[in-house]
Amino acid sequence: VLNNAGNAVKDLCIRGAVVAFRSATAETLRITSTGQVQIPGGSTPLKVTHTGADCAQFHRGSKYLGINADWGGNTGDSVISASTNFVIHTNGSNERLRIASDGNVHVNMTDNGTASAKLNVEDNSSAGTNVLLISNKPSGANGKARMVFHTETSQGQGCSPYIQSV
Numbered sequence: 001v002l003n004n005a006g007n008a009v010k011d012l013c014i015r016g017a018v019v020a021f022r023s024a025t026a027e028t029l030r031i032t033s034t035g036q037v038q039i040p041g042g043s044t045p046l047k048v049t050h051t052g053a054d055c056a057q058f059h060r061g062s063k064y065l066g067i068n069a070d071w072g073g074n075t076g077d078s079v080i081s082a083s084t085n086f087v088i089h090t091n092g093s094n095e096r097l098r099i100a101s102d103g104n105v106h107v108n109m110t111d112n113g114t115a116s117a118k119l120n121v122e123d124n125s126s127a128g129t130n131v132l133l134i135s136n137k138p139s140g141a142n143g144k145a146r147m148v149f150h151t152e153t154s155q156g157q158g159c160s161p162y163i164q165s166v
Contacts, residue, residue: 136165 021029030038030045037048047059055068066081080086088097098106106115109122123131136145145165152158 017033019031020027027040030040032038035049038045039048044061049057049059055066057064057066063083065083066079068079068081084101086099087095090096095110096108098110100106103118104115105119107119107121109115109120121131123129134145134147136143146162147164148160148162150158150160
């Protein structure tokens with residue numbers, strides 16, 4: 001299809017309740033009457049939905065990944081949301097980071113029911129690897145790295161013991 005109006009730019013419109021594109025053997029893309037884009041493949045199609053002013057969701061069956069460019073309106077915060085856990089893989093299927101639906105963070109490990117802390121970090125090498133590094137790089141000569149353990153009651157009483165480098 002060529003929309004040739006000389007040097008003028010004109011809109012090209014395709015109208016239908018559903019707009020479908022097909023290869024010689026199968027449907028390759030569908031745009032539904034609600035504007036949802038579906039790309040067939042596997043047992044369920046990939047669906048892309050515009051859910052609000054600045055938000056899009058990518059669906060695969062009942063699971064989704066949402067991206068919102070301005071969460072909460074005019075806050076400037078961008079949000080990535082997932083229907084259950086948010087997982088990052090590298091080198092194919094090697095899980096490196098998981099933010100579980102309960103808010104727990106797992107680094108280089110999967111939650112096998114024993115990782116009950118809010119932050120769980122695992123390293124299985126025997127080479128004396130640093131598992132956690134806290135670094136402070138002050139502009140002066142007397143900077144010290146500090147790890148604080150803060151506890152506070154609902155009445156505002158508490159303490160903040162710490163471990164500090166020398």
